[in-house]
Amino acid sequence: MxxxxxxxxxxxxxxxxxxxxxxxxxxxxxxxILSIYSGNKRFNEIASSIPTITNRVLSKELKHLEENLLISRTVIDDYPVRIEYALTAYCLTTEEVAAPLEKWGKNHLKKISGKV
Amino acid sequence: MxxxxxxxxxxxxxxxxxxxxxxxxxxxxxxxILSIYSGNKRFNEIASSIPTITNRVLSKELKHLEENLLISRTVIDDYPVRIEYALTAYCLTTEEVAAPLEKWGKNHLKKISGKV
DNA sequence: GGATTAAGTATACTTTAGGATACAGGTATC
DNA sequence: GATACCTGTATCCTAAAGTATACTTAATCC
Known part of the structure; x- marks a missing residue:
C-alpha cells in the first residue's frame, strides 16, 4: 500500500x-559520445573508432545527438568540405550517467560469470 | 591520436x-524493479502499478530480470497458487544506475523545453 | 579527364521490442 | 457442475532499431 x-x-x-x-x-x-570525447572529430574517424557501426547508423545517431543539444556540427569550408563534430558543454553532464553504467556493466559481467 | x-x-x-x-x-x-522495490510483490500488483505495460511484456521482463539475478520468484502453494516476486540483494546495486538516469532525465526535460 | 577523398544518402532488407486481444489451467467456493 | 481468481501463455501484429552494400557529390590533384 x-x-x-x-x-x-x-x-x-x-x-x-x-x-x-x-x-x-x-x-x-x-x-x-565517448568516441568524440576521446578526440575523434570527423565522421570517418568516429566511424572507424567504433568497429562495427555502419555509416547509416552513425549518421542517424549524430543527428539524434545534435537534436538533443549534446553535440555540435561545424562545416569547415576548404578542400574537401570537412565536418567537425564536438561535444557541447552540456554533453559533459552525460558522464554522470555513463560512468555508473560502465561501472555496473563491468561488475555485472563478473557476477553473471560466477566470479562474484 | x-x-x-x-x-x-x-x-x-x-x-x-x-x-x-x-x-x-x-x-x-x-x-x-522500482515497482517491486516500492512494495508490489504479485504479478497483478506489479502490472497495475505500471499503467500501460501489458501482461505479455511484464512476463518477459520478469523472466529477463530473474535470469540476470535481479529478482527472485517464489511459488506459494495455497489457494489459488500465488507467486511472489522480490528483489535480490544484488538488485539493490541497480540504484547506482537508476538514480543518475532519473536525475539526468529530469534535468534534460528542462534543458530541452528551454527552461535551462 | 580519371582517380581520390570526405561525408554522408539510397535502397532493401532482418531482427528485436513492444502492443492488442483472447484465453488456458488448476482449485475452491457456491 | 458452473463460476471466479490468479498467473501467466498463445497468437498475431506494428514499429523501431539495426545491418549490408552500393552509390552520390564536389573539388582538386595528377
Whole structure:
C-alpha cells in the first residue's frame, strides 16, 4: 500500500528514466559520445573508432545527438568540405550517467560469470 | 591520436555500457524493479502499478530480470497458487544506475523545453 | 579527364521490442 | 457442475532499431 505522493513520485521516476533511455539508450549513443570525447572529430574517424557501426547508423545517431543539444556540427569550408563534430558543454553532464553504467556493466559481467 | 591503452580502455567502456543497456535498458526494466522495490510483490500488483505495460511484456521482463539475478520468484502453494516476486540483494546495486538516469532525465526535460 | 577523398544518402532488407486481444489451467467456493 | 481468481501463455501484429552494400557529390590533384 502506497500513499498518493509515493505513487506520484513513482510515476515521475519512471517517466524521467524512460526519457533518459530515449536520449542516451540504445546500442550506440554513449559509444558515439565517448568516441568524440576521446578526440575523434570527423565522421570517418568516429566511424572507424567504433568497429562495427555502419555509416547509416552513425549518421542517424549524430543527428539524434545534435537534436538533443549534446553535440555540435561545424562545416569547415576548404578542400574537401570537412565536418567537425564536438561535444557541447552540456554533453559533459552525460558522464554522470555513463560512468555508473560502465561501472555496473563491468561488475555485472563478473557476477553473471560466477566470479562474484 | 590515441595510444594502444587508451584504445583498449575505450573498447572496454563501450562493451561495459552496452552490457548494462542489455540488462537494464529498454522501456520497462527499471520501472519493474522500482515497482517491486516500492512494495508490489504479485504479478497483478506489479502490472497495475505500471499503467500501460501489458501482461505479455511484464512476463518477459520478469523472466529477463530473474535470469540476470535481479529478482527472485517464489511459488506459494495455497489457494489459488500465488507467486511472489522480490528483489535480490544484488538488485539493490541497480540504484547506482537508476538514480543518475532519473536525475539526468529530469534535468534534460528542462534543458530541452528551454527552461535551462 | 580519371582517380581520390570526405561525408554522408539510397535502397532493401532482418531482427528485436513492444502492443492488442483472447484465453488456458488448476482449485475452491457456491 | 458452473463460476471466479490468479498467473501467466498463445497468437498475431506494428514499429523501431539495426545491418549490408552500393552509390552520390564536389573539388582538386595528377
Amino acid at each position: 502506497v500513499t498518493k505522493n509515493e505513487e506520484t513520485n513513482f510515476q515521475e521516476k519512471i517517466k524521467a528514466i524512460q526519457d533518459t533511455m530515449f536520449v542516451l539508450g540504445g546500442k550506440w549513443k554513449i559509444p558515439v | 590515441v595510444t594502444k591503452n587508451e584504445e583498449t580502455n575505450f573498447q572496454e567502456k563501450i562493451k561495459a555500457i552496452q552490457d548494462t543497456m542489455f540488462v537494464l535498458g529498454g522501456k520497462w526494466k527499471i520501472p519493474v
